[in-house]
Amino acid sequence: MMNIKRSTIIFSLLLAACVHAPQQVSPVAVAEPEAVKPNPHGEKPEQPQNLPNLELNGQMLYDFLLGEMAGQRGNPELASQVYKDLAESTRDPRVARRAAQMAFEAHQLDKAVDMLTLWLKLEPSSHQAKQMLIAALVTGGRLEEARPYLVESLTTFPDKAGHTFIQLYPLLARYPDKEAAYKLLTDLAQPYPKVAEAHWVLAQAADTVGKRDVALAEIRQARALHPDWEMAVLVEAQLLLRDAPQQALDVLKKYLATYPSSNEARMLYARTLLDQRQYPESRAEFQKMLAEHPENPDLAFAVAMLSMQMGELDNAEQGLRLALDKGKKDEGAVYYYLGQLSEAKKHMDEALQNYRKVADGEYAYTAHLRVAYLLYRTGKLEEARESLHQTEAQNNQQRVQLLTLEAQMLRDTKQPDAAYQVLTQGLEKLPNHPDLLYAAAMLADQLGKGDAFEQMMRKVIELSPDHAQAYNAMGYSLLERNERVAEGMQLVEKAYQLAPDDAAIMDSMGWGYYRLGNLPKSLEFLRRAYTSISDPEIAAHLGEVLWMQGDRSEAKKVWDSALKSNPDNASLQAVVKKFQP
DSSP: OOOHHHHHHHHHHHHHHHHHSSOOOOHHHHHOHHHHOSOTTOOOOOOOOSOOOOOOOHHHHHHHHHHHHHHHTTOHHHHHHHHHHHHHHHOOHHHHHHHHHHHHHTTOHHHHHHHHHHHHHHOTTOHHHHHHHHHHHHHTTOHHHHHHHHHHHHHHSGGGHHHHHHHHHHHHHTOSOHHHHHHHHHHHHTTOTTOHHHHHHHHHHHHHTTOHHHHHHHHHHHHHHSTTOHHHHHHHHHHHHTTOHHHHHHHHHHHHHHOTTOHHHHHHHHHHHHHTTOHHHHHHHHHHHHHHOTTOHHHHHHHHHHHHHTTOHHHHHHHHHHHHHTTOSOHHHHHHHHHHHHHHTTOHHHHHHHHHTOOSSTTHHHHHHHHHHHHHHTTOHHHHHHHHHHSOOSSHHHHHHHHHHHHHHHHHTTOHHHHHHHHHHHHHHOTTOHHHHHHHHHHHHHTTOHHHHHHHHHHHHHHOTTOHHHHHHHHHHHHHHTOSHHHHHHHHHHHHHHOTTOHHHHHHHHHHHHHTTOHHHHHHHHHHHHHHOOOHHHHHHHHHHHHHHTOHHHHHHHHHHHHHHOTTOHHHHHHHHHHOO
């Protein structure tokens, strides 16, 4: 049997190994890192005091090893209980601390509080124990129990009160009862009217409970006490942004005039200008930051995007090239926008090269679509189709988009049967996708496949009862063929209920009333539709109803105006020829 001196040394070494061994950080420490960090005021690391002089017997050694092995092998509940028993039997503050950590890992917050309370009882001067206990109590919803420790934490270091408030706020900000947290912070801050950080904390807490005026008053008090404090001006600007963005800009502009090296304030100023569509002013701010940090690729990219927005294509390209040279991580985004610039300059081969360099990332899918479109526009239909086939879709919506784009290409090149085949083959894999069904139905109607059109459109309505365009398409098809007019009108009226501001649906309503012989009502809807959109087919309908009502002069004016803008529209030409052979 070892002697007492030797066993004490081994006992201390074992405790040190246990306390400092690699382990998971407690949930509280993860959630509130500042609140539980030891020595938040910069003191030297705490050294445990009043350590018990115990002999490490066989049972105790077994328990230590059992607790550690249980924790390492995924049994935190057993580890927590073992260390709790050890802490109570040894009365060693180091063991109490380890027991609290084990309890955190086992998500046993009440047990962690018990162990932290024991640790503090054994070592009353431990600031770390108090900080961890505060965090545990607040996280566990025991706010009033934490109050005396919070008061003590502030009064113990009165010259560090501001730092304590800043550390405290993230902990209380996560407390679910915002009113209770605000009240507690108000009470804690009351003795510190000259501490800017106390007002800074209160401003944010007041904002979480809807007291905007109080929040603004508090943050302005913080700024009055500490005029150069960047964190305070950021909070004031963010409070103003929701309801008074121009005031927020004025606050930031005035602050930056006095403190031009405040990077975070300038970044917020630049982004707010961007949000308010003040593009030249926003770019100027980003350019100032880029001048200060010329190696920052994200700033170069921001300047390029704003130049593009302003139509300054050469400046935009210069900025994008600079972003590439400086090593922007998302090269795909840069090449995508270089492709956009090349398109805008009508350099289609260059645009293709840039889009093809977008290998992955956010813009990869869209870049592939642009490649297919440019190939199609340059007469390379089969290459365009092959590019679409090779494009990797991430979801069904993208799969449908690829199919409908391919069908549109075929339809525009006078191959409607091939387009219909593409869509119906897609329906074999996605038989219940409303958008794909709708596109196939519309093409079936164009091809004269009335039964297929109606069957698919009814399925669209079944799958999407609020699909206004489906009701409209089906109803208008009946009205246009002058078949089952009453049913067609009911369908169009349903579409109008769902989308009363849609010009195409207003046109269908007007055409339906025309079929029913109600010319005044027909004209009411057709005039509204044509006022909304100067569409040639709406013009054809409006002119026909005017003609039939006897107002041939106005009908001719409507047709002539529409023909000037759309001389090749077949529907318009057919109506004019019908009444003016």
